[in-house]
Each structure stands twice: as C-alpha cells, then as structure tokens.
Amino acid sequence: MIKSQITFKQLEAFSFVVDTGTFRAAATALGTTQPNISSRISTLEAALDVTLLYRDAGSVRLTTKGKELLERTRDILRAGEALLEAAGRQELIEERLRLGVTELVACTWLQQFLRLLRREYPNLRVELEVDLSRKIEERLWEGQLDLALQNGPFAYQAAGERMLSGETYVWVSNEEIAKGLVGGNSVARFFNRAVLTHARHTAAGRALHDLATERGYDVGKIVHSSALSACLPMVSEGLGAALLPKSLVKSELDQGRLRTLDADWTAPPLEFFARFNADRAPRYVEKASEIAASIRPIAAKDS
Template sequence: MIKSRITLKQLEAFVGVVDMGSFRKAAAILGTTQPNISSRISSLEENLGVILMHRDAGSVRLTEKGKALLVSARQVLWNAEAFLEAAERRDLVEDRLRLGVTELIACTWLHAFLRRFREVYPSVGVELEVGLSSEIEKKLATGQIDLALQIGPFDYDIGSALPLRTYRYAWIAAPELAGDNAGHRPMTALLKSPVLTHGRHTLATRELAKFAEAGNLATDQIVYSSSLASCVQMAIDGVGFALLPAALVRDQLKAGNLVEVATDWLPTALEFHARFDESRVPRFVSVAAGYAIETADAWDE
C-alpha cells in the first residue's frame, strides 16, 4: 500500500510543471502557489528516491527517469478521473479546458457547447482562444491548447482528429444590393463590385484569387477582413457582396436582412474537426470533443 506517500496533488504538480514549462505557470493553473508546487514535487522525488527534473533558470528539463514516470503519472490522473466518472461525480473534477476555436464556431454554436460542458463539468474552467485555424493549430502543436475546433488541411500530425461538420460557402448581399439579380449573377459581374471576405491567407481567399487569375478577372474590388462579424455587418449595410460560410449568416438570411446570390463559382467547403492529443490531455477533453460533435450536429444551418 502506498497510503499517503504519493498523492494526486503531487502527480498533478509534476504533470502541470511539464505541460506548462514552469513552476509559476503550473501554480496558476492548479490554483496554488509556486512554493507549494515546488514542495509537492520535492516530496514526490524524495518518496520515490529519484530526480524527476532539473530546474534551470526559469525552465525545467526532465531526467530520463522523469520522462518514463511522466507517462505513468498521466495514466494515474486519467484513471482517477475515470473513477469519478464511474461514480457519476464529474462535478468533482477540478481543472481547466484550454479551448481553441475559429470565429465561425464562436459566432454559431459555441455558447450551446459551453453550456453543455459546464452542466457536466461545473468545476472545470474554460480558457477560450478565438483565431485563425492556422494559429490555433500552432498552439495545439506546442501544448498551449488542449482541444482545437478547426478546419483542415492540417500542418501538424497531432493525436485525434474527429470530424465535426462541413460548412458550405455562399455569396450573400443586402436585398437592395442584390436587386432582381439575386437569382443568378456571374462572377465576371460580381467581381466588378466590392466583395467582402476573409483575410488574405485563408483557403477560400486563395481559391478566389486563383479563380480570378485563371479567368483574367480583376481583384481590386476585394475587401479582405480578419473579422467575419465585420463582413456580415458591412454586407447588411450594403457595402458589397460577401463570400462567407452560409452558417454564419443563417439568422440574417431567415430574417431577410441578407439574401443568397447564386453564381457560377464557390470555394471548397470548410471541413471542421475536433483535435486533441489523447496521450497528453485529461480524460474530460475527449468527452468535450464528443459534446462538440453532438452540438455541431444539433445546430441547424
């Protein structure tokens, strides 16, 4: 029996320092002080009779024994969480979910997902990062995010990538701008008017640029924006036609503030995935990914 020699708090401190890269950051996420984290790891090393990590000027470096025991420490914490799940006491899980999403999800079904997650895990805080898919993926790759809800294709091979949903693009405009031509407007005519869309380096805008180049069409009327919400408002105000995910303007289309404009070209649909590294993250992250899939399916475009 190990009795009280090895505690979950000591293992949490060990894993926390490794994941966050410092004692200070680990203390912040675990809701304690840096001296407490240091004390827990020192006690763990003393009880085990091994050195787990070297402390170097604000950073940590695992020993070979530390690397081997890190895997087991994660498994113990994962099993402790599974124990609470079996006891139907997920409310006792105290942690934080570092979540990265794109603006499309933030503007559609994110709130419904967070409500569902908090109902089941009320003691797990959520740290939210909203940004471009490429930025989110980099943070996932470097361990700064636990769960990424992002589009493919991917630059990094990271654990699981569960399909969420596919979102089509649409050309939309204010009713007065679309006029009688909402039924069909060729791209040659569309690009002669102001066009509102994503930032320059997104997949859709790259495809739009290639299409225009192939057809020798002008692109000087394209207005790029890093804010999809701003594009929607400008479209409502009649600034120009907008190339946006149809899900983003669902409510505006239903209300008649915007109309869909048929044309002869659309970019590739957005394929979203829930991504996480199952070898590193807590058990509840995979549960959260499942909730994301269910919420995305329930959200009707």
C-alpha cells in the first residue's frame, strides 16, 4: 500500500529542498542532517519511479516531472495539517516557524503574538530573528524565513501579505528639555540640540532628513539609530528631542519620564504587514499571519 512507500517526511524533504535551494539548507531548516534529506529524496524517487531533482555541484533543479509533482506534494502536506486542525489536534504539529520581526514589534506586541501562537500550536518551535525591515525582507525573499512581521516600504512583493494596523510617530523629550523649548510648535526648535530618530535609510529617517534640508535645519544634528530602544535612555537623559513610534514610548509617557512635544511636522505613519510566501507556506504560517492581524487589526486606532 502507499502508506508503506511514501511518508510525509519524504514529501517534506522534497518541498524544503526546492524552497531552500540545497540539501544542506533543507536539513538545517528541518533540524536534521544532509544525509537524511538525501536519503528521503532518493527513497521518494525510488517509490515514485521518477527523478524529481537534478543535482548540480551542490545546487538542485527541478525536473519536468518534479515541477509537476511539487504542487501535489504541497497539497498533501497542507491536507495533513488540515486533518489535524479539523480533529482539534494542533499539538501534533511539531514544526518550526522561522519568524522575522522588526525591533519595534519585538519591543511592543511580540509577546502577545507568541502567547496566542503557542495557544493555537503548543508544539510549534519558533526561531526568532530581530533585525531591520530590509534585512528581514531579504531573508524572506531568500527562503530563510517563513513569516515576517515588518514595516514597509518593500523592494519585493510577497505572495502572502496581510496589512496590520500602523504606527504613528510622536516627538518626545524629557521634562527639562520640554520646559526649555521656545519658538511655538516649529520643528526648528528641536535642532538647537541633537534630534534622535530611526536609521538613516528608513522612511522616517529619510523624511526627517528631507525636511531639514528643505527648511534649512542643520542635518548634522540628526542622530540616526538602527536600535530604537537605544534612543530611549538617550532622550531620557536629555540628549535632545526624539521622533519615535508612539507605541515604543507609551510606557515612558504614561509614567511621566517623557513628554510629548507639539510640532508642525511629524513623519508619516509606519505601515506594518505580516508577509509570507503563500505559494509554499504551510498552513500554520498563514494561521500565524491571521493571529498577527487579530492583534493588530487595521481598523484599530493606535493607542
């Protein structure tokens, strides 16, 4: 019978080798060894009596028959997940989710996301990467991540994408700096000291730099940081004013360690998305994107 000839592990190995590009990368993604992956593929090819992959100096290419059977393979793997979900046995899904998030997500709602994800998939192992959005996008494009929770803009279009609620920016400083500001609500008054914000290549960083150039402010006063959390102690200690996402500074504002500042300009809101490769992602990846959207519904107002 077919059950003695073909296994889910063999089909999974086939799918992952195609997605990652090499037997070694597939072994790493599946938490096994390269010889195991090679054995599973060879056994699958023998059972089907077809050649699925061409092996070329460490890389692989799909054969014509391999291309034909790849989507059927993905359908079977997804159907297996669907069976477990229908039976209410998601705890039997013992897979790995390679998750990439930006620092802002990690500092704000990531823990809530992980709690809900664990409730849905108790034995799903999460491998977390926290990095700049452009780095996360590169990893997703290369097949090194399953799901990205990140902000735009993007260089590549993802086949699976859910828009999440955005993040608004606010100007903040400590009490001493706030009391010493004069000049109405003009952003110009912030440039008497350092102005802290996102990294230079980010949308907010570029927007602030363009504003300063347009209005004749000293762009040398802008202190760009790729680590937003590092800005908090600097602005709290009085280095200057900061343009930061509101959710990042909410706790400091609530506890009175920082104050919001009136300004005649602020950066456009960050647009956040849950992104994945829908054409090859397992069902649990899409479900994880739905969980993210439930936490950050686009109809919700930033608080």
